[in-house]
Amino acid sequence: MSDAHDAARAYLKVHAQYRPVDATFMGVGGHDHQLPPAGPGSIEAELAALAALRGELGQVEAPATPAARIDARMLDAQLTTVMAEQRRAPRQRNPAWYTGEAAFGVVSLLLPGHAGEAQDTRDALRVRLEAIPAFLAHGRTHLHGRARPEDVAERARREARATAHLLTSGLPKHPLWDDSLRLPAARAARALLSFSEDLAGPDAPVACGEEHLDLLMRVTHALPFGPREALERATEAFERLTHELEARAARLPGDLPWTEHLARLEQLSPxxxxxxxxxxxxxxxALDAARPLLTPAADYGLDFRFLPEWAEGTGDLYFLFYRSPAPLRPGDGSVYWVTPPGADQAAYLRANNCSFVKLVHAVHHGSIGHHTHNARARAADSVLARVAGTDCASGIALLGAGTMVEGWACYAEDLLAEAPGFYTPAEELLLLQFERRNAASCIVDIRMHLGEWTLDEARAFYRDRAHFAPARVWAETTRNAMFPASRLMYWLGTETIKALRAELNLDPKTFHDALLAHGHAPATVVADELRAAFPPGASR
Known part of the structure; x- marks a missing residue:
């Protein structure tokens, strides 16, 4: 290894070896037929491989370019994070890890962006299906007698049933289907259902503890403070935003509370x-409105289609409306799934009201949100920043990228408030509620993993104070439990970007294009590079 980029590439080889489903989503060739190693000794083997890689870092040249510095910092943080996680709570001891990897080992090969000849993909799919029963059997061995949060086990049950439904009812409707898949799909579905029925075990608390949470914040996310300060900031912001919502609502016609203004937005649907x-x-x-503010990704297509028939019934899986294209083989466009109308048309229209479609689907995920950011990341000079934000089986590939990935997408929602007339006054209330909701998620993430709140207390806060949709609360808190420091990154990432913009005081297009050019690196790491590129007092 001669430099930080070589070291980053070496890490990705190890990552692909132990997380081959991630490799499929990234577009790394040679792993589409594999599921993750989960046999005896798999935890120890991965730790040994990571330790050997860390030992080689001493031979790497000191980074001299922004991209090399980013790779060096991200690699050091990723090695520290994965080794700490595998020693504290190995993913092989999480029942939902098995169901997520089994499900998306299949789904990753079914999505339209997957590159490769149909027969090669079908062969890889068959081999992965054949591997699922043994993969789940290894899971039983790792899980036997071990305590785990009951809600995480329940998530695994739901995912197992949804995946079994996909394999028996959905997969035969996919263009890749042929008779060679019938028997392995049926065996995999039976194994999943059996796995779902065999998850009884002792319950366990969800808190990861202050020491580990502090590591995730200061090392993984590269934040300059830990959970106590972040909790204080988020709590103050939550109360401030509550008062601001009330004050803004009072200035709108109708003398209505802010919750009623937002409820009325739900009635305006196409x-x-x-x-x-x-x-x-x-x-x-949104692309047009943003042009004075940044350079949108208008040269990479985004095709809006109704969810295909083969994917119906995947609601309990991490099946995203928008999934980042494989950065190493993105093709010339990607697909955005839109839920088709169902039996309850009133509920369907509320869920797809015009304002929600505008803010969440068109801006946060599409246009200048994830869509533009992913395009810029694919052209980044840093090896890791090109792939770190890839959507995988249960979250992004490298957690440390989250403050930039989600921070930017949330910031993009607010950014278009600077485009005259893009939002209505009521939609600007919705923007504030989204910010308030992200502060609430930061509070829950921290208080839950400090051990200050149980899952039930977190759910009551989401429901009664943060005004989350009741149907969303269980899944949200279960995700909080499984992935510490994965929800605080939205609000803290947005705050980092906002503060950096105010500090540098560049014209909007210069700032935003420079920010996005660094790809999926932690927001604070990108901030350090922009400070170096645009030092105080330099000519603007």
């Missing part, structure tokens, strides 16, 4: 037959 065109039009409008 006709079902115009749903796809509404998504497309709002995406295009």
């Amino acid at each position: 006709e079902p037959e115009r749903m796809l065109s509404t998504y497309r039009n709002l995406h295009d409008q």
